Amino acid sequence: MKSLLLLMILAMPQSAIAQAIDNEPFAGPKIEQFPWKLVKISKVDYVSMVQVEQFYRFDKIQRDGKSVLLSTNDAEARFEVGSHRCSINKVQFILSHPIQSRINDPSAYLSALDLKDLLDPVLRPKHIQGAKNFNTVIIDPGHGGKDKGATGLESQYTLILAKLLKAELEKKGFRTVLTRQGNVSIPLGDRVRIANAHDNAIMISLHFNASPKPQVNGMETYTMSARVPRPANRSSVALAAAVHSRVLLDLNQPIPDGDFNTTDRGIRRARFNILSECKHPTIYLEAGYLTNKAEAAKIKNPAYQQRLASAIARGIEAYQVTLQKK
Ligand SMILES: [Zn+2]
Incomplete structure (x- = not known):
């Protein structure tokens, strides 16, 4: 049972069967080495999904109304504008900040914190700095x-x-x-x-x-x-x-x-x-x-x-x- 220290409880719908994240299709540079253009939305730093697609070399980015899909042959990430929920390789995650959009801008936006501390470690676990082996x-x-x-x-x-x-x-x-x-x-x-x-x-x-x-x-x-x-x-x-x-x-x-x-x-x-x-x-x-x-x-x-x-x-x-x- 959860303690009272729970930061937030968000209702989640039932989802598809999860798939193991066994491999790591996304090589490439460290996050810090990419020229991210940070955009402030509600006082939080965000990056555009177009840049996220470029950085991880996803093959496709599809935006349909509020939903955003980034995909390659063997990986996919789904987001929804206004929502804390996302799914990466069919596993559900709760973001620290909701996906945002801006007027007259076709891209959706992911918070820089969620990029660095959620999407990146899940997509590229081998790149985690300081991650040590354990016995x-x-x-x-x-x-x-x-x-x-x-x-x-x-x-x-x-x-x-x-x-x-x-x-x-x-x-x-x-x-x-x-x-x-x-x-x-x-x-x-x-x-x-x-x-x-x-x-x-x-x-x-x-x-x-x-x-x-x-x-x-x-x-x-x-x-x-x-x-x-x-x-x-x-x-x-x-x-x-x-x-x-x-x-x-x-x-x-x-x-x-x-x-x-x-x-x-x-x-x-x-x-x-x-x-x-x-x-x-x-x-x-x-x-x-x-x-x-x-x-x-x-x-x-x-x-x-x-x-x-x-x-x-x-x-x-x-x-x-x-x-x-x-
Ligand atoms: Zn308990």
């Missing part, structure tokens, strides 16, 4: 002890998922550290101290969600708000893209009995303390809604828990492979 994964099972989390059951399921994820990661050769082993209450500050005591690490905080609307369901992944400058922000976004897209792809694969299908609620930005105080690339996964009857039944199903843990581990591995290709 340790800090797994944070949210809540515990007196703090039972969403519907009184969240803390129980985050610990089950954490232990399954630990086993999957260790099979792949990662070191793992759990911020809690049992049903105990660990203050947030202690969780961050445990994480920061390790080097060459990334962190994933595991949660399940609750909503007053019982129909709400699906996966959300949070990274730190780009408005708070932090060295690991850009690698956190690339890690989020790798894990989130793999979870959607694997859960939406057909299975023999029934289905584990889930909804993409997007990669979002927040100011949770665990995100802001951890020195490592950190993501916060809300792996479904316990207040949705069908999703709660899946979260309680050991086969689903195992599938989810294995998908998260595969996403983490995909991110590591990207770093090794640098």
